Ligand code: SF4
């Protein structure tokens with residue numbers, strides 16, 4: 001554990017960059033909702049100064065392990081050739097909630113139904129986590145209620161101070177990079193309370209399906225899917241076969257992020273679609289995040305990162321929706 005000057009930290013970081021791809025929150029000028037707004041987003045970085053430590057990203061870092069679209073294999077004329085995934089050793093800077101989100105994506109891609117996704121698995125093995133601190137929460141966070149506001153699962157903790165950096169190294173792969181600096185006692189701070197405490201009821205039964213609130217969400221939700229794409233634990237995808245050239249050289253099988261909020265998500269062969277109104281798909285998403293996944297895996301899928309609240313163009317709030325569900329469950333359910 002040590003304190004480094006800016007120059008010492010930059011030297012250490014340059015050495016890390018020579019061996020690892022580094023992905024961290026970065027400012028993208030003019031890429032926000034309006035042309036004069038910036039956005040903070042995960043991206044590859046080329047120097048320590050590029051990392052934004054004090055602001056929240058609109059989207060998560062999940063594309064490092066699960067790219068938005070990715071070619072899996074080429075097939076045709078009696079052959080199948082795997083497309084080798086880009087699985088370079090990678091450092092990713094995450095806040096505690098996003099470290100805990102990896103527990104969810106690991107469950108889905110490594111243990112779901114006894115199957116392991118080899119593309120995810122190869123990237124996961126080469127991933128190192130650098131912890132970003134949240135001494136206080138951002139406006140829409142509720143990680144404490146979801147039990148995801150703290151973590152011990154990281155290789156290095158790095159805090160930007162006014163006069164340099166504080167570093168705590170836990171992984172034997174990294175002391176060699178931090179050779180300068182003064183000894184110091186360095187520990188990350190974690191938030192201890194949410195703006196309002198949410199205790200998610202264990203008593204949410206299927207009578208909630210009949211509640212009127214889902215009709216309100218049908219009127220408000222425009223099925224854009226932004227809540228899913230920003231979420232660190234949404235993992236649904238579709239697959240497509242794209243012809244190579246004119247198709248005589250077979251097809252490329254690609255997988256592409258999908259969204260349970262968009263139309264036709266639940267459409268089956270024979271044109272059966274069992275979640276047509278937008279509010280029904282909202283209900284499916286919310287109950288999966290705070291009830292159904294936990295019943296199977298023992299912990300919540302939602303980490304309380306608040307990104308879905310941040311990005312929804314209709315100001316639909318996951319936090320408020322959970323509060324409403326809790327109230328209904330506490331009153332004995334919907335008649
Ligand atoms: S708060 Fe929203 S974006 Fe964050 S994990 Fe929960 S559902 Fe996903």
Ligand code: SF4
Pocket residue numbers: 220221222223224225226227228261262282311312313314315316
């Ligand atoms: S971001 Fe908002 S409007 Fe868009 S699909 Fe999600 S809940 Fe609906």
